[in-house]
Amino acid sequence: MQKVIIIGSGPAGLLLAHYLLSRGNYQVEIYESRLDPRLAEQSNQRTFPIALQSRGLNAIEQIVGLKVALAKKGVWSQGILIHRKQGKPRQINRKMPTLLIDRNQLNLVLLENLLEKHSRELVTVKFDCSCVDINLESHEAILDHNNGERFTAKYDRLVGADGVRSQVREVLSARGDIQCQQDFIPDVYKSLHVPRIAPDKTVELAGNYLHTSTLGKGIRLVLAPQPDDWLHGTLIFSPDNNPLENCTTDEEVLAYFQENTPFIKPVMRLEDVAVLRQNPVSKILTVKCDRMHVGDRILLVGDGAHAVSPSIGQGCNASLQDAQVFSQCLARYEDKWEEALPAFTAERLSDVHALRELSDYTFPRSKPMMLEFVFRLTIGKKLRPWFPLLTNPLPMELIMESELPYSEVLKQSQGWINRVRESMQN
Ligand SMILES: Cc1cc2nc3c(=O)[nH]c(=O)nc-3n(C[C@H](O)[C@H](O)[C@H](O)COP(=O)(O)OP(=O)(O)OC[C@H]3O[C@@H](n4cnc5c(N)ncnc54)[C@H](O)[C@@H]3O)c2cc1C
Structure with a gap:
């Protein structure tokens, strides 16, 4: 039995815990700096809705019962209504429905389901505890309880799932183990x-x-x-x-x-x-790292490794997908982290870097390109069967209506992305 410490109980950390426990040979300890959401009054101040589409939903669906539990707390959306000052709203329908769910609710369902499914011998979540440092030599996380007490926790493997301001990433980057850019x-x-x-x-x-x-x-x-x-x-x-x-x-x-x-x-x-x-x-801070693991014990997932602009609503989808992809690597390498970790970085990094480009440059900011964008999403789409070359899909359509990896979406829509980038530079 390997002991995995996960720092952060956001969507990425909690779904990864589900995946690890479903493999049957892990004991998981999660440390979260916030209060237990089951006890604390949920504040609406900083919460926002998350749109989960096929990439995130596929990752969730692999864990029995999770999608049904989440659907009860969310709403299925068929598309977008673009409201104008006058006239009827423009309607964009999506082939694949999206689950709209409040971020606090998403976390709560992932947490409750995890604790219902697995015994406390296999999984514990300790709230009110912030990771402040890691000792990579002795394999210990150093944590501060909000009551002021400092303690350490030993790990076989450690996962940084502590979001955009990840302390795990900070420690690794200060040691020069990982290069990252924040904007x-x-x-x-x-x-x-x-x-x-x-x-x-x-x-x-x-x-x-x-x-x-x-x-x-x-x-x-x-x-x-x-x-x-x-x-x-x-x-x-x-x-x-x-x-x-x-x-x-x-x-x-x-x-x-x-x-x-x-x-x-x-x-x-x-x-x-x-x-x-x-x-x-x-x-909103964004993060780009040159790797998603360090050595043979430390993994970075979710916003901690690749926070992006929410403009195309993919940050959480990609974070959930990290858990699924890493679990596939573990299966492929029979839980040998020393092989699964580099394989994960090799497979995932190009996709999360592509997601960064897509998030920054899918939505144009200039008025002429905005008009073209709306035209192509509405009328252009209907004309496509007759004029396929003139009306090829925009990145947003490939993201929302296909399950292509982000790097493939970027490849197919590089022309549009380059034009938006140039219009922004101008
Ligand atoms: C306005 C807005 C709208 C968005 N809309 C969408 C959307 O529609 N679709 C989509 O896919 N994505 C969306 N996102 C992005 C999405 O919220 C994130 O990508 C997602 O929450 C990342 O999950 P995570 O688990 O990696 O990180 P988080 O959700 O940030 O979770 C990290 C957890 O780690 C804890 N933590 C942090 N530091 C420590 C520490 N030192 N010790 C212990 N615990 C720690 C935090 O308290 C937190 O609970 C949106 C983001 C914003 C800002």
Whole structure:
């Protein structure tokens, strides 16, 4: 029995724990810096919806019962409604449905299911404990309990699944074991929650589509329906263009939304605006590493190894896929980590680097390319059977409607990606 310590109980760490335990020869200890989500009041302040599509869902489906449990806490979406200031929204249907689920709910289901399925001899999750260092020579993680107590935990293998600000990655990078680059994306966001149904029940926004809208000056709104008839979403803007900055009252903010994105007018209330104003403005950091393992004992998965911009909604999908791909490597090399780890880096790195390119350059920022983008996603798609060469699929379609690896999606859509990159540089 090998003892694996996982740092971080986000989607990547928890799904990897499911996979390891399903192999039957691991004992898993998870350390998480946050409070136990089953005991703590779930804050809506920093949560946001996650869109899980085929890549993430396939990874989840391999673990018996997980997809059904998650589906109960989420909503299946058939596509996107792009709302405009006037007229009917543009509708983009997807061949493969997407599961929209709140990030806290996703974590909670992965955790509860893990603890229900496996005994405490095989898996424990210790909350309120932050990894502060690793001793690679003695194979020990050094942890701080939030009560101030410091302790160590011995491992046979250690997994850094501690997200974009990974301490495991920091330790490895300070030792020169791993090279990584970190950048902030140009946009910031605020979480937003509004009811889906108007208080007087006269208007109901679709419960099976993602709602999006542009509010001018690069400001975007994305809202995902949730099972409790709420829409959870994000308001995205550039830091020097915060639309709420000059509003001094809730009434002014409400008026801003009513003016610039009228579809939300019937459902948005003053109390929703008050919460939105209190929510922090969050920055988004991206990470690119030159490897996903160190030596024959340490693995990095999820955002810790490859955090990307959420623009195409793939960060979590890719993090879940890491767990599946690593488990396949373990199966191929009969749980010999010294062989499975380099094989994982060799197989996965090109895909996560491709995902970075796709996340940065799938959505254009210039107006002419934005118009072309919407045209090709709507009318171009319908013309494709007659004009296949003129209307080849955009990266977004290949991501959402195929299961191609990210490196293959990038290869097939390199022309578009290069054009967007050039338009941004100009
Ligand atoms: C606004 C927004 C919208 C998004 N939408 C989507 C989407 O639609 N689809 C999609 O696929 N992805 C989306 N993402 C990306 C997605 O949230 C991440 O890719 C995903 O959460 C990564 O999972 P993870 O387990 O690697 O990291 P996290 O979810 O960050 O989990 C890491 C865990 O490690 C813990 N931790 C951190 N440091 C320590 C430490 N030192 N010791 C112990 N524990 C520690 C943290 O508390 C956390 O619980 C979105 C991201 C944002 C910001």
